[in-house]
Amino acid sequence: MKPWGKWNPGMEGGQAAPSRRALLAGAGAGAVLASTSGVLAQPQPPSTITDPPRDFRPAGPPTTYFTDPDVITVDPAFAPYVVPNSAIRRLWTGALWAEGPAWNAVGRFLVWSDIPNNRQLRWLEEDGHVSVFRAPSNNSNGNSFDRQGRQLSCEHASRQVVRYELDGSATVLADAFEGRPLNAPNDVVQHADGSYWFTDPPYGGLLYEGLPDEAGGPSNPTGRINPRLGQPAGTVTKRRVLPNAVYRVDPSGRIDRVLTDDQVPDPNGLCFSPDHRILYVCSTGTGPGDTGPGGKGEIYAFDVGIDSALSNQRLFADCVVDGVKCGPDGLRADVDGNLWVSSNAGRAVGYNGVTVWTPQGTLIGRIRLPEVCGNITFGGPKRNRLFMAASQSLYVLTVNTQGAGPA
Template sequence: MQKTSPLFLACSFLFLGVVQAQITDLRSLLAPGATVELLGDGYKFTEGPTPDKNGNVYFTDQPNNTILRWDATSGEISTFAAASGRSNGLYFDKKGNLVACADMDNQLWSWDKNGKHTTLIENYDNKLLNGPNDLWVDKKGGIYFTDPLYKRDYWTRDPAMQQDGQHVYYLSPGGKTLTRVAEDLKQPNGIVGTTNGKTLYVADIGDRKTYVYDIQKDGSLANKKLFVEMGSDGMTLDSQGNVYLTGRSGVMIYDKSGAEIGNIPTGKGWTANVCFGGKDRKTLFITAMDAVYGVKMNVPGAK
């Protein structure tokens, strides 16, 4: 892990030929004087950040096949799993297990607190999934996840699409039933739901759009509406219901109506994912290319 000052960070961007744009914040979401702080670097490609109940953030370095842990007290980063199944998106369930989109064999895994994993899903309709990418666990314990196709050089399987399209799935509480809940998207990727379990946001990164759905009692989705004309690799929500999307422009922030209210550039070519962490859930944790960053916020993440 490497830490640095905001001044050094800005100079680093200039040295790399990338000028960091001004942070915009129209609703005073950021803490006074907040800057983009480098928390760790030297990775290949960071993804999938998610906090545990204590605010420690787990994230993946998919090319290096590892899951890492940022400590909310010390700021130190350590390895949680050195053989992660090429995990991408992560999310904690209500029992404290870490659920992972394990892309090596196109499965969903669940890690217990001791670092032992079990397989939750191996296939759909007796066919391999394309490659589970991102997920969200609802308050009942059901799991929504996206299944786009990104061909990997580490696959030993046929790299062609395994399913008849790129869809969104729902694994019912207890893992009894796996169903498709969205079949009309081009390439779904980022996904997150509201804490009351009523609303789900899904990014169609292939069509450069993000949609919002009403979640039904049986876990199905209804009333699909366009949220914003922007796709997203990952996403999160704050306690006010604002939506944080990621991509080439860093982190874009939108209110519930879809109005743009902020932008946090990282100075990287791609910003993959984002979550709220820290003991008070007021650190915006950002994964971008070979590094992870933190930004102090006025508003905590949704719980």
């Protein structure tokens, strides 16, 4: 391992190497591991607290002997959920941007999206093997499995929500509202009444992870970007015409808009409480083509009525921890109603990962990762493993609770 005080990833022109303390304090710093041949290996992200920096690679040396130092109990209420001898593990790396993990209980595998690479990946519980599950994936983002074991996927490029049937066919659940194409469905969950709820922000209009609008649209106003490049023949480009929103697909097939952008700007991740009486929605940052103020990185809660009407909107959490904005993206509830929320703190490395909140909105725990975390889900045979899709990698931590229902 290269000595921290002798290596500077940004050193040019004879600039003096910073002190070890300065590097540890710098959120963007990285450590380099040397191979046995003396050739520098891929730079490793800095650990959040461990010294020397923690090596998350499968062949890296163990650093945890009792209680992972990056699983932090903020409030004593979190202690019962921590498995003392369980360590955070990085299962795989190699994505461009990982999102949408979903656990298949029958097949005992995890599916997640690598959005810019236009593919879905699969991790097998039996031996840890990772392979391409579906490619192309229409730049899919959020995934989940419904109570019948069918996979649900939100596709950016096709602007639709798809259900993969048990016979191998695919059903489009939603691709338009009131005759106008959706923006870029992002996350989808099933309610106990059989309906599907999904968010529709504009993030798929980015060239990096979807298809920009046709010329003149909000995400391609000058028309200089050609959205057809790299797409199959016959691809039909569309223009964003709908405001951001949250929708409900009734079991009959009817699509209703249940939340507007005025209520929750740039809606992103969503989940229900264990009893399905509360809906939680993340409001993330401004998307391509947005003209309004955009989201502020907050979580909102709503009461769900018998007729699926939403009421009693309230701010659940502003996601500010120690003065650092831990922007939420995806979230899931455990059987006790706690919310486990992905955290995007950018260059504030020690705050990327997962935050954990009680049903009353009190922060009780944190899981620190060396990468920005986009989405999470509970899985494993006992549904007590927290899978975390974080930037380029997939991480897992065994916890002392279970996720609330299939996701």
